[in-house]
Amino acid sequence: MEWAIGVDGGGTHTRAAIVDTTGVVRGVRIGDGGNFQRIGATGLQDLLGQLLPPLLALAEPNAVSLCLALAGVGRETEQRQIAAMVERGGWTGTVRVESDARAALEGAHAGAPGLIVTAGTGSMVLGRNDRDNMVRAGGWGPLLGDEGSGYYMGLQALRAVTRCLDGSGADTALVAALAAELGLEDWDQLVPEVYGGKIDHGRIAALGPAVSNVADCGDAVALHIVDSAGAALAGQVVAVAQRLGMAESVNLSCLGGVFAEGSLLETALMKAIALQINDLRLRPAHLPAVLGAVLLAWGRDGDLPSEEQLARLRKSRLQGL
């Protein structure tokens, strides 16, 4: 097992960590967003130029395995192009390029088969079985899907408010809560601010926690939004499990800011899954995605980490990773 660097490039931040042969995290760097669709080849080169040299300076003069796990890199052709670019840039060790979700999955189950459901700004379900088949559901983006994401819950809540204002929907405490959250004095401001871009994708996604709070207080409309989001994500989990031949027994981790904000969505999700899968084991993620990327870097060489190495990686939690 070589030294390895894992890189987890998300929408707003990129984390990079270097791990020695025994599984000890020797250094961590945090940089700007690493979504390849947004920053492109030049942006990625700049980002790696900032993140990697200080980490490499910590390594012994061995070859280092690298795994770049980046948002916006779902297709194999892109992954190969990025790997070739890094090799042209003078990288001498092995290079593996994956999606950030793949690294999150690897980290969540410490390399074992299982599923993740992520719900942050967007949402998706990803799973892998013991024959190394990968299956995805969701992740179609804000217009075409993203059920259960912060954006989905925020938008559903705004729609519920408009129906309430029209008199065609039930009364809901969301009206007051979202007006406060958005700083609106009058709901007449909603249409110009949404279509004028002042209330943009990010601000709608940030309404997710407020929706959860209102649901926590027992508001029926907000509860329905959370329940339907949980049911939609559950449908994706069950579909992925079936396609992977794991319809009876599933290890699942729930990741992302919407779950962290409160357990209501998780409860709704688990309830809906339990109707269709007998043996559902909900597990907190073993390792963060950046260390999932380290596992993927090692895996490229055919090695599997030992229990001792995993135990040392897990201690990195204490270092705030």
Next chain:
Amino acid sequence: MEWAIGVDGGGTHTRAAIVDTTGVVRGVRIGDGGNFQRIGATGLQDLLGQLLPPLLALAEPNAVSLCLALAGVGRETEQRQIAAMVERGGWTGTVRVESDARAALEGAHAGAPGLIVTAGTGSMVLGRNDRDNMVRAGGWGPLLGDEGSGYYMGLQALRAVTRCLDGSGADTALVAALAAELGLEDWDQLVPEVYGGKIDHGRIAALGPAVSNVADCGDAVALHIVDSAGAALAGQVVAVAQRLGMAESVNLSCLGGVFAEGSLLETALMKAIALQINDLRLRPAHLPAVLGAVLLAWGRDGDLPSEEQLARLRKSRLQGL
């Protein structure tokens, strides 16, 4: 009753018609889109500069009443500003500025109380009672509402396709129908084409008829989309009727391209309304919106059209208005 010009400024076309004192349409002009939010004050002046002089040349040298009914002009302050602008431009007769939906409502019921539900690219419900109260529901735009619009049905259908592809939703003939409609060889193209803007708002809205066709063939997923759209619009109709004190008896006209494409949405709508309103009278629109604007121009002077005048206006249908 004076000569009057009605102008119906929609998203893609603007129609203008001049009507003499007896109710005979003496001339019609068609120009570019008249959505005030898009074309602004300068664009509107250009548009009126093209449309009005040829019509005024047909009028006897009397004062002519004008009603501009424009998309994107919902607020009274805007309406006053536009009227003042036209008067500064040298218009000597009366000027009234309204939303295009207001003119559609006036035309649909020939000035009598009633409701309209429009479903084209967008959707909304508008009604007026015999005390001249106006109430609206829906019309919140593509992100916040527009249930039952072509865009809504197209987007719901695309979401149903993604769920079917994921295995988390039922099989549906929409997969083949929409791929053909969008010219997609592979659904992997969907995400880049939607978020890259190639499949834009207009192209999604244009999927409405295809969804209706698939529903007509008995596809359960497409039928559910149409039924839920009808139920959502029905909720708006009932809410408007209640707020207008017409909860027992309603005159309703269904307008817009989605209704014209087939009667399935209308059937779903009527079925859902009938559960809540006893005396529902579905009526085809008496007059097009541009002649609704003529009625509004006349109404500004406090006059009501006679039966003879209305009968002559109605004959304009034969002239393709």
